[in-house]
Amino acid sequence: MSTKGGGDGGTSVKxxxxxxxxxxxxxxxxxxxxLDVGTTVMRGHxxxxxxxxxxxxxxxxxxxxxxxxxxEIDPHKLFEDAKTVLxxxxxxxxxxxxxxxxxxxxTQRNTFVTWDRETGETFHNMITWQDLRAAEDVEQWNSSLxxxxxxxxxxxxxxxxxxxxxxxxxxxxxxSKQVTMRLRWVLDNFPKVRERACENKAMFGCIxxxxxxxxxxxxxxxxxxxxxxxxxxxxxxxxEWSPIVTGLVNIPMSMFPEIRDTSGDFxxxxxxxxGVAIPIRSIVADQQGAMFGQCCFQLGDVKCTLGxxxxxxxxxxxxxxxxVAGLYPLVAxxxxxxxxxxxxxHCSDTGNTMEWAQRIGLYDDVSETSAxxxxxxxxxxxxxxxxxxxxxxxxxxxxxTTAMFGMTLATTKAHIVRAILDSLAFRFKDLYETxxxxxKIPLSHIRVDGGVCNNDxxxxxxxxxxxxxxxxxxxxxxxxxxxxxxxxxxxxxWQNKEELCAMRKSDKVFKPQPTWESIRDSYHLWKRAxxxxxxxxxx
Numbered sequence: 001m002s003t004k005g006g007g008d009g010g011t012s013v014k015x016x017x018x019x020x021x022x023x024x025x026x027x028x029x030x031x032x033x034x035l036d037v038g039t040t041v042m043r044g045h046x047x048x049x050x051x052x053x054x055x056x057x058x059x060x061x062x063x064x065x066x067x068x069x070x071x072e073i074d075p076h077k078l079f080e081d082a083k084t085v086l087x088x089x090x091x092x093x094x095x096x097x098x099x100x101x102x103x104x105x106x107t108q109r110n111t112f113v114t115w116d117r118e119t120g121e122t123f124h125n126m127i128t129w130q131d132l133r134a135a136e137d138v139e140q141w142n143s144s145l146x147x148x149x150x151x152x153x154x155x156x157x158x159x160x161x162x163x164x165x166x167x168x169x170x171x172x173x174x175x176s177k178q179v180t181m182r183l184r185w186v187l188d189n190f191p192k193v194r195e196r197a198c199e200n201k202a203m204f205g206c207i208x209x210x211x212x213x214x215x216x217x218x219x220x221x222x223x224x225x226x227x228x229x230x231x232x233x234x235x236x237x238x239x240e241w242s243p244i245v246t247g248l249v250n251i252p253m254s255m256f257p258e259i260r261d262t263s264g265d266f267x268x269x270x271x272x273x274x275g276v277a278i279p280i281r282s283i284v285a286d287q288q289g290a291m292f293g294q295c296c297f298q299l300g301d302v303k304c305t306l307g308x309x310x311x312x313x314x315x316x317x318x319x320x321x322x323x324v325a326g327l328y329p330l331v332a333x334x335x336x337x338x339x340x341x342x343x344x345x346h347c348s349d350t351g352n353t354m355e356w357a358q359r360i361g362l363y364d365d366v367s368e369t370s371a372x373x374x375x376x377x378x379x380x381x382x383x384x385x386x387x388x389x390x391x392x393x394x395x396x397x398x399x400x401t402t403a404m405f406g407m408t409l410a411t412t413k414a415h416i417v418r419a420i421l422d423s424l425a426f427r428f429k430d431l432y433e434t435x436x437x438x439x440k441i442p443l444s445h446i447r448v449d450g451g452v453c454n455n456d457x458x459x460x461x462x463x464x465x466x467x468x469x470x471x472x473x474x475x476x477x478x479x480x481x482x483x484x485x486x487x488x489x490x491x492x493x494w495q496n497k498e499e500l501c502a503m504r505k506s507d508k509v510f511k512p513q514p515t516w517e518s519i520r521d522s523y524h525l526w527k528r529a530x531x532x533x534x535x536x537x538x539x
Contacts (some may be wrong), residue, residue, distance in 0.1 A: 002108065005518040025274070030101035031093065032488045033278065036480040037061075037107040037207050038286065039130070039308050042081060043477055044089030046100070048486045051503035053476075055093025057085045059126055064125065069132035072125035075113045078207070082410045083273060090274070097274035104282035104487030106479045107207040109230040110179050114255065115210075116191050120218055125192045126207070127182050134181035135398075138174045141181065146248070147173075176398075178232030179206070184249045197252040204255040208283045215280065217270040222258040226288035229331040236320040236329045236341065246390035262288070262333035265484040282486035286479045287311045288332050291306060291342060293482030294447040294473060295501045298382045300375060302435070302443050304428065304462075305478070306452035307391075312431045314439060315340060321439055327393055334487065343439060345431040348389035349402070350424055351452050356388070358419055362413050370457040372417045378522055379419040381406040383529035386423050391534070394434040401536035405529045424452070425461040426526050432466045447471045449478035456510075463510040465519060474507040 031054065036043045040063075046055040060079050063073045091098055110129035115122040127133070141147055174181050183204065187194045196202040197446050205213065209223045228234045228241070233251070235242040260266060262284050268277040284292065287305060291313050294303040299317040304310065313332075320329035321343035332342040354366055363369055383405045385391075390398035404419070434444065446468050451461060453472050463470040475481050488494045 028187065030491075030493050031095055031099055031102045032484045032491075032493055033086060033089065033103045033531075034285070034480040034484040034487070035082060035103070035105045035211075036289070036477055036483065037078075037105075037211075038479070039128075043480060044085040044096065045477060045480045045484065046089050046093035047481070047488075049117070050476075051222040051481065051484075051500075054084040054095070055089050055091070057088030057092055059085050063128065066164060067133075068381050069135070071128040071130040073128060075122050075126045075210055077113075078126065079211060082211055082215075087274065097278060098276050099452075100274075100278050100488045101493055102279045102281040102491040103487075104270065104284070104483030105208055105211060105280065106206075106284045106483035107211070107227070109227060109285045109287070110177055110206060111212055112179055112183065112204060112206045114183075114190075114202055114204050115213075116196060117203050120213075123190050123196075123202070124186065125211070126488070127186070129177050131182060132176055133204065135176045137181045137185060138176050141249075142173050149378045153375040170385065175232065178230070179250075180232040180245060180249060183233075183251055187251065197255050200252075200254040202252075202255050203257070205257055208285075209257045210281065212266055212283065215269045215273065216267040220280075222260050222283070223329040224260055224262040224283040225334045226262050226285040227283060228259050229329075230285050234331075239339065245519070257423060258422060261335060262331075263335045263490045265490070278467050280458050280487075280493065281490035282483055284333065284483050284486055285330075287313055287344065287488070288330065288342070289450055289482035291315070291332055291482065292485055293475065293480075293504075294449065295497070295504045296447065297340075297497050297501070298444065300441045300444045301447075302445065303447045304453075305449040305450040306350050306424075306448060306458075308348075308351045310350045310424065310428055310431070310452075311344060312346065312428070312435060313342045314435050314443065315439065316343050316439060316441065317341065320523075325346045326458060327438055329436060333374040335486075337487065345393040345434055347386070347392055347424075347427045347431065349386040351450070352388060353386045353402075353424070354452060357417065362417055362420075366455075369417050370455050372414045373421045373457045376412070376414045376418050378518075379406075379422055380411060380415045381408070381525070382411055382415050382419040383526045384416070384419040384423045385526075385530050385533040386420070386427065387533055390528070393531070394430060395534070397534050400534050401538040403529065403533040405532070406525075416526075421455065421458050421461065423526060424458055425465050426523055428462050429465040441466070445471055447468060447473060449473045449475070456508075459508075459510045460513070461519075463512040464515045465523070467516070469512070470510040471509070472507045474505040484490065 016170050032047045035044045043058045045053050098398050113126040212220050233245050263282050266280040268279045273276045290305050291303050296303050298316050301315040304312045320341045327343040327345045332340040385403045387400040387402045391400040459470050485500050
């Protein structure tokens with residue numbers, strides 16, 4: 001575990017609502033603690049009232065691979081590590097737990113576990129969103145007569161009613177990354193889970209629900225709307241767990257947690273954990289948390305996170321978007337009576353592509369790649385297709401393969417690195433244009449975050465291929481900041497969204513350059529390469 005202090009600590013405050021103040025004016029300071037559980041790393045941050053990080057801590061997640069395609073996490077170790085990271089963050093900030101006003105939690109989506117309501121014992125390890133054990137079931141269900149009949153019936157209903165809910169149902173498909181089929185697999189392969197579920201004694205929860213249950217010592221079994229909406233078992237049009245989906249695949253609804261506002265009351269931590277009870281005032285999914293941290297509060301606001309994958313999200317206001325191209329309608333957040341939706345498109349292979357390139361020796365450090373790509377005029381005809389996890393929207397082909405075309409004896413490492421970075425920008429362009437075409441919402445700006453956005457060459461290329469400003473945030477962990485903002489709003493640390501907007505800072509804004517004429521041929525050549533990578537795997 002690593003810890004990092006962000007400056008001198010503040011003076012002690014009472015556990016109730018802290019007074020408003022400016023830092024250094026002699027008044028009490030209220031701190032906001034945030035936990036961000038990512039795909040590979042768990043991070044904790046302590047923020048002051050100005051949104052500055054006063055202390056941080058992190059720890060890598062231990063992911064077990066018991067069989068090929070299986071990805072698991074020990075839920076009990078996850079909880080112990082979460083406590084360690086939170087305690088480390090408080091220590092790094094130079095404060096006590098009593099000075100923490102509230103806690104916000106953001107987590108990766110669709111990693112879940114089930115446990116016994118009476119004993120609290122888990123039935124199995126956490127099954128992560130990367131797990132493929134139910135991939136065959138997904139394929140069978142998506143080609144089944146049952147789902148085809150549902151799609152056609154919904155399409156027929158949409159023709160007459162024009163309701164977006166029916167349009168969404170007409171293209172409904174199960175996805176391995178969502179919870180639905182993996183939870184069904186658990187119920188079919190762990191008889192005890194099915195038995196206890198029928199007795200209303202089995203509980204289901206993704207990471208946020210499990211941590212909340214443990215932090216509150218079994219008092220709160222809940223999630224929020226943003227996390228629930230990503231599972232595939234949630235109906236974004238009726239904003240509730242879907243009786244249609246659960247009935248279709250035979251999942252008892254008694255297992256599911258209560259859904260609460262994203263910014264609100266999630267109980268308090270057990271005093272034995274930190275020495276005091278810390279109010280938990282937000283639960284949010286990772287991409288939605290980053291969206292909130294970027295202050296994308298208005299219709300048409302766009303953020304793009306470039307981490308393990310690329311996630312492009314657009315604020316669609318108070319209505320969910322019904323997509324036919326693979327954009328997923330999600331609840332962004334719910335605060336009081338206001339519910340905000342967003343549409344999301346993603347590419348699974350961004351940061352992991354850069355890590356793969358480093359592992360095979362294309363460069364020693366990822367920081368070198370921007371200069372390497374800039375050292376050549378273009379990729380000299382080399383095209384790279386990043387499809388280690390298939391190709392998502394708008395292609396939607398799980399059987400696509402990663403491929404590289406066009407290499408010659410003159411090809412250098414710089415050409416290959418340029419081709420890889422070009423491919424990430426081109427995938428972003430396809431996602432962006434899908435959002436523009438489908439939502440028909442005027443886009444205001446594109447704010448970016450995530451580790452890969454530190455590559456200046458890629459950021460400039462992204463700005464050039466879509467002719468839009470790319471605004472890179474100065475905050476290192478936008479997901480954590482979003483969780484903190486949501487918790488602070490619920491606790492009165494911050495009063496409104498305008499106050500949050502004033503704290504968001506840009507590191508650099510990349511202005512589009514008139515280079516499309518020189519890029520266009522490379523883009524069309526890349527599209528040819530992409531077409532040749534499709535339908536590679538045939539189970």
